[in-house]
Amino acid sequence: MEKLKVQQVQEIIYRLRQKQADRSIARDMGCARETVRRYRRFAQAQGYLEPESPIPTGAELSVASAPLFVPRRSNESTVEPYRSVVESMREDHAEARAIHRRLIRSHGYTAVTVR
Numbered sequence: 001m002e003k004l005k006v007q008q009v010q011e012i013i014y015r016l017r018q019k020q021a022d023r024s025i026a027r028d029m030g031c032a033r034e035t036v037r038r039y040r041r042f043a044q045a046q047g048y049l050e051p052e053s054p055i056p057t058g059a060e061l062s063v064a065s066a067p068l069f070v071p072r073r074s075n076e077s078t079v080e081p082y083r084s085v086v087e088s089m090r091e092d093h094a095e096a097r098a099i100h101r102r103l104i105r106s107h108g109y110t111a112v113t114v115r
């Protein structure tokens with residue numbers, strides 16, 4: 001889920017009020033269409049798409065859009081708990097597949113490799 005800057009959210013709301021398509025907004029701003037859709041739903045719920053309402057300020061958006069910002073998952077590797085084992089095997093010139101098999105067999109590692 002993308003977290004946009006307040007100015008980007010203001011731009012999306014402005015463009016939505018101009019009746020621009022989600023696809024066009026996403027392409028021009030370099031974000032996912034689902035992100036634009038999510039902010040469209042948010043803006044509709046807040047009444048920001050009504051022609052007579054002013055474009056929300058940055059402060060208003062920061063407060064109102066707080067629930068949209070979901071923290072990202074950690075980027076920590078699933079192998080991190082086994083760092084010492086992996087480093088030891090790498091020093092012995094073990095190949096990645098051998099290390100992976102050993103982690104599964106001896107340490108209960110359950111993640112799948114990506115090819």
